[in-house]
Amino acid sequence: DQQVKQNSPSLSVQEGRISILNCDYTNSMFDYFLWYKKYPAEGPTFLISISSIKDKNEDGRFTVFLNKSAKHLSLHIVPSQPGDSAVYFCAADTSGNTPLVFGKGTRLSVIA
Amino acid sequence: DAGITQSPRHKVTETGTPVTLRCHQTENHRYMYWYRQDPGHGLRLIHYSYGVKDTDKGEVSDGYSVSRSKTEDFLLTLESATSSQTSVYFCAISAGLDPYEQYFGPGTRLTVT
Numbered sequence: 150d151q152q153v154k155q156n157s158p159s160l161s162v163q164e165g166r167i168s169i170l171n172c173d174y175t176n177s178m179f180d181y182f183l184w185y186k187k188y189p190a191e192g193p194t195f196l197i198s199i200s201s202i203k204d205k206n207e208d209g210r211f212t213v214f215l216n217k218s219a220k221h222l223s224l225h226i227v228p229s230q231p232g233d234s235a236v237y238f239c240a241a242d243t244s245g246n247t248p249l250v251f252g253k254g255t256r257l258s259v260i261a
Numbered sequence: 262d263a264g265i266t267q268s269p270r271h272k273v274t275e276t277g278t279p280v281t282l283r284c285h286q287t288e289n290h291r292y293m294y295w296y297r298q299d300p301g302h303g304l305r306l307i308h309y310s311y312g313v314k315d316t317d318k319g320e321v322s323d324g325y326s327v328s329r330s331k332t333e334d335f336l337l338t339l340e341s342a343t344s345s346q347t348s349v350y351f352c353a354i355s356a357g358l359d360p361y362e363q364y365f366g367p368g369t370r371l372t373v374t
Binding site: 155158183185190191192193194195198238242248249251252253254 | 265294301302303304305306309319351353361362363364365366367368
């Protein structure tokens with residue numbers, strides 16, 4: 150069973166508008182969440198993270214929101230830029246000796 | 262950029278042949294990982310290492326073996342390649358497990374014909 154789910158395979162947004170990428174998880178033991186961004190022919194790069202003791206973390210145009218009761222997190226990009234077009238992976242971690250669990254990714258297309 | 266290199270970057274091989282992919286890091290990080298990325302499946306963990314000669318299986322380890330004889334190198338071997346192993350393979354490193362960020366290499370595109 151998928152523990153980390155990104156139910157939207159793709160998302161298209163106009164330049165300057167807000168992009169909202171969603172991620173749901175099933176394991177209540179997850180206590181740290183990360184977003185990675187991947188361009189074609191490159192490895193994924195770390196974007197932003199959030200600990201379960203917080204409900205929001207902001208870094209420039211990127212904000213991640215965590216709703217623990219709903220087991221849901223979202224990444225907001227404001228304003229969206231064409232260079233944000235990429236695949237975004239959500240990942241989750243539990244305290245302990247286990248690696249990250251990744252979602253399947255959402256392809257974001259920002260249209261000029 | 263994290264000092265991670267992967268070799269080769271591209272490889273075409275025939276079914277049944279052995280293949281070894283290499284990941285090299287200059288960060289002296291303890292943890293190293295091998296993932297494969299396939300359409301519709303995202304990133305799936307194959308094997309990971311938590312130290313020299315210490316490795317463990319991931320989600321999709323069947324048909325793959327790994328070795329880590331030095332901190333800086335993590336090898337992924339396909340003993341007898343199959344077409345289902347055609348994929349893009351990423352190596353990643355991290356300093357720790359709790360919590361941590363992983364840094365990924367540029368990937369190896371492997372095609373098994």
